[in-house]
Amino acid sequence: MSNNKSNPRMQAINEITNILNGDNHQPSYNEDSFYRSLVSEAMRRFGEIDFYLKQYIKKPLKTEQNNIKANLIIGSVQILYMRVPSYAAVNDSVNIAKNKTPHHVKFINAILRQLSRDFENNKLDKISSLKNIPIEIKKRWKKALSEDQLKKIAKQLLITPPALDISISPEEDINKWRDSLKGEPFGNNNIRLLSNYGKIEKLPGYNEGKWWIQDIAAQLPVKLLLKKIKKNADVIDMCAAPGGKTAQLLSNNLKVTSIESNKIRANILNRNLSRLNLKTNLLLQDANQYTPEKPADAVLLDAPCSSSGTIRKNPDILWRLKYMKNDYSSHIKSLLTIQSDLLVSASKMIKRGGILVYSVCSLDNEEGYNQIINFIKKNNRFVIDPINKLEVDITKESVTKEGFVRTLPYFNSELGGMDGFFIARLLKTN
The missing domain is CATH 3.30.70 (Alpha-Beta Plaits)
Known part of the structure; x- marks a missing residue:
């Protein structure tokens, strides 16, 4: 068998183990297409695979046995969803177990062989794709999304995004x-x-x-900002990396100040803008500590968030959120505080009559709608500047009755879908 570094199955097992252990790092890019397919498909089908494996595992595996569970997941995804011959998938999982968990070789062999037999004999129960959304996340999404919408999101999750x-x-x-x-x-x-x-x-x-x-939905915040400001306007991009929205602003002849607190992300932004032959006034600092020399015409706040709206491209986010060392609700609470603080800071940077656009690539209502409603209640100088359907160049159904935009992953599904975003445009009154 090839060594660990060159074995895509072994690498995939290591990555799944990291996720199960609550390691929230983003994996480094791996060019091996089979490795990427293994991890992507395992994450898209994780709930289904977990359900099936529980039928065969009499005693739940302990946390310290996550590498065994990861091996079973990678073996299962090949058998059930990737058209890999069962004997090959089982054989590779067993060989990896001999190297990593020798005391569990027979266990892994027995589970995967039984799974493959039941699969080939059509004995596996058909289950809803909603299983692939963790229960605790689904509960939060239900506060704003219907059962039908959740089913459509779950269905879109299963489609490897070609777009x-x-x-x-x-x-x-x-x-x-x-x-x-x-x-x-x-x-x-x-x-x-x-x-x-x-x-x-x-x-x-x-x-x-x-x-x-740049995802089509991620382009909307700047497009909706451009509808309300003049050329050469002063705009502050508060959380600017990796630079797509800054590039949009600069390409439309605006005077842009880009703020990024993370040095690595700031370097990525610089590289991206350099390739595009664009230059911004980049500030490496906490946006909450920045005071412009004069109030800006507009501020764009694409705030840090759970990123749950990007699951069609990054299905691992769902399970990173579920298994993170801090529980999901605590994680959201910390993000809500960060977002709220940034909104208050943004409000102080804008001139009277200026525009604030707030966006998050999240499906959680608290990060989007609730966050903005709470902000307006506490800051009576700001009112909703309603977005109308004529301003949106893609799906019109994304415009809400309040004048916000909410895109969902299954919008334009026949063309590959889009990221889930919440976008609000606010006016600072006189």
């Missing part, structure tokens, strides 16, 4: 890039590549800085 959204600089000819990139226009200044696009760095125009990658 790649490319944001084209406004001065570029979108038809030219549609032909060059072999994609389709999707919204204003955006091209969606549906499949087989290969390495991003090899695509036409990448090295020349003609475009950047």
Whole structure:
């Protein structure tokens, strides 16, 4: 058997073990497509796999046995969902167990062989894809989403996202890039590549800085801000990395101050803008400590959040949230405090008559709708500047009756879906 570093199954087991152990780090990029498929599919189907494995495991595995559970998960995902021959999946899991957990070789072999027999004989129960959303997360989402919406989100979670959204600089000819990139226009200044696009760095125009990658929903906060400000306006981007929204602002001839508190993320922002031949006034500091020389015309606050709206591309987020060392509710509470503090700081940076756009890529109502309603109650100088359907260049159903935008992962599902976002636009009154 190949060594650990070159064995994609072993690497996948290590990554799943980290998630089960509550390690919330983001894994380094791995070019091995089989490794990425293993982890991605295991995370999309985790609830289903866990349900099936419990039928065979008489005594629940302990936390210190998470590497055994991870091995079973990776073996199961190959048998059930990846068309890997059962004998090959079982054999590889057993060989890995001989190396990592020799006392559990027979256990792993027996479980996976029984699973494969039941699968081949159609003895496995059909279960709802809602199993793939952790119960504690589902409970919170139910406060704002219907059962039907949850089912659609769960269904979208199972689709390996083929879509790649490319944001084209406004001065570029979108038809030219549609032909060059072999994609389709999707919204204003955006091209969606549906499949087989290969390495991003090899695509036409990448090295020349003609475009950047940004989900169609992630482009909306800036687009809705642009509807309300003039060219050359002073705009503050409070949590600016990795730089997609800053790039949008700069490409529209605005004077931008970008704030980022994390040095590594600030470096990523700088690299991204350098490739695009764009330059911002970048401040490496806590946005709560920043006071502009004069009030800005507008502030964009794309706040730190649970990122649960990005699960179609990052299905591991659901299980990182479930297994994190701090429980999910405590994690959300800490994020709510961060968001609330940033909103208060943002309110002090804007001139009277100025615009504040707040966004989070979260499906949790407390991070979005509730956060803004609470802010308005405490800050009577700010009122909702209602967003209307004519301002949204993609799905119109995302505009709420209050004048907010809420996109969900299954919107435009026939074209690959989109990230889940909450967006509010506020006006600072005189």
